[in-house]
Amino acid sequence: MSDKGAGNHSDVTDFTLVGFRVRPELHILLFLVFLLVYGMVLLGNISMMAIIVTDSQLNTPMYFFLSNLSFIDLSYSTVIALQAMVNFLSEKKTVSFVGCAAQLFFFAFFIVTEGFILAAMAYDRFMAICNPLLYSVHMSRRLCSQLVAGSYLCGWLSSILQVSITFSVSFCASRVIDHFYCDSYQIEKISCSNLSVNKMVSLSLAAFIILPTIVVIVVSYMYIVTTVLKIPSVEGRKKAFSTCSSHLGVVSLLYGTVSFVYLTPPSNPELCKVASVFYILVTPMLNPLIYSLRNKDVKQALGKVLWKKKSLD
Template sequence: MGERGINNHSEVNEFILVGFRVRPELQILLFIIFLLIYSMVLLGNIGMIVLILTASQLNTPMYFFLGNLSFIDLSYSSAVAPKAIANFLSESKTISFAGCVAQLFFFALFIVTEGFLLAAMAYDRFIAICSPLLYSARMSRGLCFQLVAGCYFCGCITSILQVSITFTMSFCSCNVIDLFYCDVRALQKISCSNVFINKVISYSLSVIIILPTIIVIMVSYIYILSAILKIHSSEGQMKAFSTCGSHLMVVSLLYGTVSFMYLTPASSPELVKVASVCYTVVTPMLNPLIYSLRNKDVKEALKSMFCGKKGLSLNPLSLLSCPI
């Protein structure tokens, strides 16, 4: 076999995505479960994007970020789920070399972008709760666009670096990936190259992405919780704590599973697959519910859209009943 450009004289033309090692009849059950979850991902996130774009009442920085979050969730889930769903009913379970490169690129692009976007959203909520009178001035339209553009830029640069270092490895004759999508660590396992440098770079990228963003989120929450504790109404405190708890559960699910995948020593393949399901399809399914559909302003916007109600006043302090 001759050279193949980006994969550095690899003899592999396609990969086999093993997925879950279960009996054939259970493959049908997994197909149905994944299809239902992915359908909810599509319905929830597309619905939120349409609502935010069409409801003038939701023309605020918070919903600008939420709209981008829905787009990112939809995108990185769509990079993985359709192929995984199709493979449940396929005997070959193959993905082309180019398809694997594209899948890894887009998945890395959007999952990294989401990490930075969650940090930007935490900063937005910090300004809104701790400096409500200065919120409009500080969170200007220009700054919001810059923050989101910066998130996509970081995601794109990281994705290019990750794909470049991954597909300089040689794969010789081994092309069986013990996962349901093309993942960096799974590809490193089947490479016949010396992958020490690749692992160091991949680990370093993960640390550079995860630690700063989680620090921003945690510091923002310390100030937010401090502000909430100063609320005199016990009912207001309980509502705010309940909302914060829901948000922190979603952040913990995403960061917990991603950290488990990329910052810890290799675990059992089946455990890795379960963790992968959590952040590839479950989190994108939950985010519209946690971040948006439990939100009072979103419910009012839906009523306004379907029932013709008019007028909806939004102000920064309303976030105490909104996900942060």
């Protein structure tokens, strides 16, 4: 089939997002569920950022990374949730070519950046537990800023490559994306082009950008576990592990759901959509809860804020 017969990406003006294959009357229910969860994402992450900024006791590397994590969670949830909620209430359920490309760009940007931020947080915990005497010297404000800036840079480079390769293809007659957002895998499924280059670029991104973050996290925690097990007292081991449990919970939620969607055979597309909701909305909603409920410093800071508000009232 020629490009003329298949249609080129330059001829595409919009796509149709199928969303969830449910009865039309259930779209209102889906809208309300997304609205509720997204509202909790907003409340939790904005509150976390506000507490960290206003409390001087939280002016440490760990909370600097955590504030960036909250900003990223809020950002990529917003990029996906708003479009999804609009489509739930719309009959056409379309998104423009430019809008689709922008959504994929920002989603890829923030999700890859989050992986690097989580790796930086793992390295921070490694330094705090395995080299406590050098921690304050090594984890300087300058290094933390460089790690965060590098995370955003890697996310930006990755998203540029992802969007460029995804939308460089020719499309078939169908403009229907079987998802509730512009997912690169589903976009490639409606392409008539040879996707060997796309697959090579995706594997390269995974090998040179995604894989290193996983390696840093795994190696950091191998050293952390080895160090903690050498602590003689049970109370000391418990205290050391408690400083890492929140981060481990966040890492497990994100990488677990993303791996399920992208690394398992797509036998049930609807199940993959549900799993996508977990890392797009549920994980960003739970992250502030995980850190606030399992972190004494955050609970104390929140308590001070609530006490101050009560005193003013």
